[in-house]
Amino acid sequence: MPPLTVRLATPRGFCAGVERAIRTVEESLALHGAPVYVRHEIVHNTHVVARLSAMGAIFVEEIEDVPPDRPVVFSAHGAPQSAHADAEARNLLKIDATCPLVLKVHSQIRRHHRSGRTVILIGHRNHPEVVGSVGQAPEGAVILVETLADIAALPALDGPLAYSTQTTLSVDETRDMIAALKQRFPEIAGPAKEDICYATSNRQEAVKAAAAGSDLFVVIGSRTSSNSVRLVETARTAGAADALLTEDAGEFDWSKLAGVETIGVSAGASAPEILVEQFLTALAARRTLRIDHIETAREDIVFNTPLRLAG
Ligand code: SF4
Incomplete structure (x- = not known):
């Protein structure tokens, strides 16, 4: 082998x-x-x-x-x-x-609504973050778009507009959607800095770098995790021959390893590192490993908990 x-x-x-x-x-x-x-x-x-x-x-x-x-x-x-x-x-x-990075989007939506702007939110319908963001303004005040086709299908909108996005979207797809919005509504206001959070963009960048040349790319994460699903898509787009999401080593279909010489590995923002370690251990039990660390950014952001702040 x-x-x-x-x-x-x-x-x-x-x-x-x-x-x-x-x-x-x-x-x-x-x-x-x-x-x-x-x-x-x-x-x-x-x-x-x-x-x-x-x-x-x-x-x-x-x-x-x-x-x-x-x-x-x-x-x-x-x-x-x-x-x-x-x-x-x-x-x-x-x-x-x-x-706090979702709260930033919430306050942005409330501010736009107070100043009389209709908000167009780019995001995935029914995702809890989107439900929360839409719910920052009265019903009908925030219009949700999921695709370029949704933007093309928007009616002519009167009055000032602004856009916000879900924090865990594909950076590349969102860039295209924002460009389409600006083309349709040149006066639309947007955030000073994009709403996609640092963690989402950093993980997508690292996956892009690691995916090139991979026969298979494995993202550890749950199917309900939006940012994990985006990482699988990112790996495919960036050149991995195949990419999939797995909850953990126990769920992984090991027959997928047949013929694989290079495997990319990442984990979504909600997946504990122990699951990555267990996956690598399970890989090592089957094959001799050579591990290349593909590091594209260092992160040192820490948020205090509300209880700690209150204390
Ligand atoms: S992925 Fe993490 S840092 Fe980014 S908005 Fe969600 S919880 Fe916050």
Whole structure:
């Protein structure tokens, strides 16, 4: 069996927003005891959710499912204003783990709405971050577009316009969509700095560098994780012969290794590094590995948790 070259992409895995959200649930459990309720999966990763559940977190979709005497943590993806209002109306102890970079998009949308602009949001329908962002303004005030075809199909829009984007989109596709928006609506206002977050762009850049020449590219992450799914697409576009998402080494279809001499590996922003280590260990049990570290950026961003700030 020939040795296997592993092109290991860096940065990969946890971003500052995910680390903060997980620490927020851990600190809430330490401070308030179990159970602590969490609105939606705190981050989109099955392993993270299972570990926090075992510690006493209870994940619910609706505020009405939270008992009156227990705290509720809002997930990293952010929530519509109506969910915050529901929690406040019920006098629940609310702990907001929304990523600060998502909160930045929320305040941008609210500001545009206050100044009379219609907001066009580029994002994926039904993704919780998009639901939260659309819900920063009254119904109908934010128009969602997912594709270039959606932009072409927009009616003529009266009055001033602005655009925002989901934080975890494909950098390249979003660039094309923003260009199409500006072509249709030359006066449209946009963010001073793009809404796609540093972690999403850094992980996509690293995957692009690692994917070239890979026979197979494996992204560790959950199927619900938007940024992980984008990494698979990025690997394919950047030249990997094949690319796939796997939850962990246990789920991976090892028959895919047949004929592979170079494999690229990365992990989505919500996937713990231990899953990458376990995947590499499982690879090493089957083939002799040569690991090439493909590092395209260094990250040192840390966000304080809301509890730490309050303390
Ligand atoms: S992927 Fe980006 S926006 Fe989402 S939690 Fe991480 S840093 Fe925040």
